[in-house]
Amino acid sequence: MTTLPETMTAIAIHGKGGPEVLVEERKPVPRPGAGQVLIEVEAAGVNRPDVLQRKGLYPAPKGHSELPGLEAAGRVAAVGEGVSRFAVGDRVMALLNGGGYAEYALADDAATLAIPDGVSMVEAAAIPETFFTVWHNVFERGALKSGEWFLVHGGTSGIGVTAIQLARAFGAKVIATAGSPQKCEACLALGAHRAVDYMQEDFVEAVKAETGGRGVDVILDMVGGDYVERNIRSLADDGRLVNIGYQSGSKVTVDMMRVMLKRLTLTGSTLRIRPTEVKGAIACAVERHALPAVASGKVKIVIDSTFPLARAAEAHARMETSQHVGKIVLTVG
Known part of the structure; x- marks a missing residue:
C-alpha cells in the first residue's frame, strides 16, 4: 500500500444553516476497510442532498462520514481487503455515502466504476449520483x-x-x-x-x-x-x-x-440509505447500459460551473440560485 498522509483538507458542516456553515478543516485521512476503495479525490459533485444535509434535513447514515459529498472522481490511493477490480492509480468515479468534499474519500468497491476513456475528472465527478x-x-x-x-x-x-x-x-x-x-x-x-x-x-x-x-x-x-x-x-x-x-x-x-x-x-426511492448490494446492482446496470452512451457521445456530461474545494460555500450559493444548467463540481488540488 502506498504511504498515505495522516491528515487531509476537507469541508465540514459547522452547525445548520446557509452556505457559510461549510468550513475548511484538517481531518484524518480514512483507511479503507474490507470491500472499500480509498480515492484521492480530484473532483466532487455538488448535489441537492448536500444542501439539505447542510441545513440539517438529511443527516449522514449512521457509521458513515458526516462530511458532505455523494460522488467523487480521482485515482485509487489504496484498496481494502477483498478488492480485486481496482488497483492503486486507477482512474475511478464512485457513488459515496458521504465524504466527497475532501482530498480523500472512501467508497464501496461495488459502487465504484472505472472512468470511461475521454471523460475528464470533472465530468466523471458529475456522473455517479445523477x-x-x-x-x-x-x-x-x-x-x-x-x-x-x-x-x-x-x-x-x-x-x-x-x-x-x-x-x-x-x-x-x-x-x-x-x-x-x-x-x-x-x-x-x-x-x-x-x-x-x-x-x-x-x-x-x-x-x-x-x-x-x-x-x-x-x-x-x-x-x-x-x-x-x-x-x-x-x-x-x-x-x-x-x-x-x-x-x-x-x-x-x-x-x-x-x-x-x-x-x-x-x-x-432514495439512494443514500440503500444497502451496498443494491447500489452495486445499479452500478452494474449503469456501466452496462448508460456509460456506453457517454463513451459514444450520445449523452454529454453537462457542467454548469466548477469551484475549488475551499470555495464550497460559493458552489452551494450557486446551486441555491437555481440558475445553474447541469452539474456544479468542486475541484480538489
Whole structure:
C-alpha cells in the first residue's frame, strides 16, 4: 500500500444553516476497510442532498462520514481487503455515502466504476449520483420503454439534463419543465421534444396538447407538494409516477379514484440509505447500459460551473440560485 498522509483538507458542516456553515478543516485521512476503495479525490459533485444535509434535513447514515459529498472522481490511493477490480492509480468515479468534499474519500468497491476513456475528472465527478438516480428510477422503477412519453421536472438540474438525454438515447419522447425561456432552450438543445416554462404555462395542459390528450407514460419528479396531483392528471393509462424529492412538501392529498381508474403506479426511492448490494446492482446496470452512451457521445456530461474545494460555500450559493444548467463540481488540488 502506498504511504498515505495522516491528515487531509476537507469541508465540514459547522452547525445548520446557509452556505457559510461549510468550513475548511484538517481531518484524518480514512483507511479503507474490507470491500472499500480509498480515492484521492480530484473532483466532487455538488448535489441537492448536500444542501439539505447542510441545513440539517438529511443527516449522514449512521457509521458513515458526516462530511458532505455523494460522488467523487480521482485515482485509487489504496484498496481494502477483498478488492480485486481496482488497483492503486486507477482512474475511478464512485457513488459515496458521504465524504466527497475532501482530498480523500472512501467508497464501496461495488459502487465504484472505472472512468470511461475521454471523460475528464470533472465530468466523471458529475456522473455517479445523477446516473445512478436516473437509471434506477426512470428505467428500473419507472420501466420507461422506447416510444413512450416521458416527463421530467427540473429539466436543467443535474438530474434533469441526464434524464432528458438518457431517455432520448433509449428512444423515449421527452417533455421537460424549466423556469425560464433560456432554460427551456437548453432542454430542447439536449433533446427534449417539448420544453414547458412552468412560470408561464400549466404543464398539465402542455402535456395534454403535446400527447394528443393521452398523457405521458412516466414522470420523474423531485418537487412533490401540489405537483403530485397535477402529475397524476398528466399520466396516461397505466402510467408511472416516480418521486425522488419533495421540494414543495412530502405530505400530499391524492385522488385515489383517478389512480384506480387509470391503473397508475406511484413509487419513489432514495439512494443514500440503500444497502451496498443494491447500489452495486445499479452500478452494474449503469456501466452496462448508460456509460456506453457517454463513451459514444450520445449523452454529454453537462457542467454548469466548477469551484475549488475551499470555495464550497460559493458552489452551494450557486446551486441555491437555481440558475445553474447541469452539474456544479468542486475541484480538489
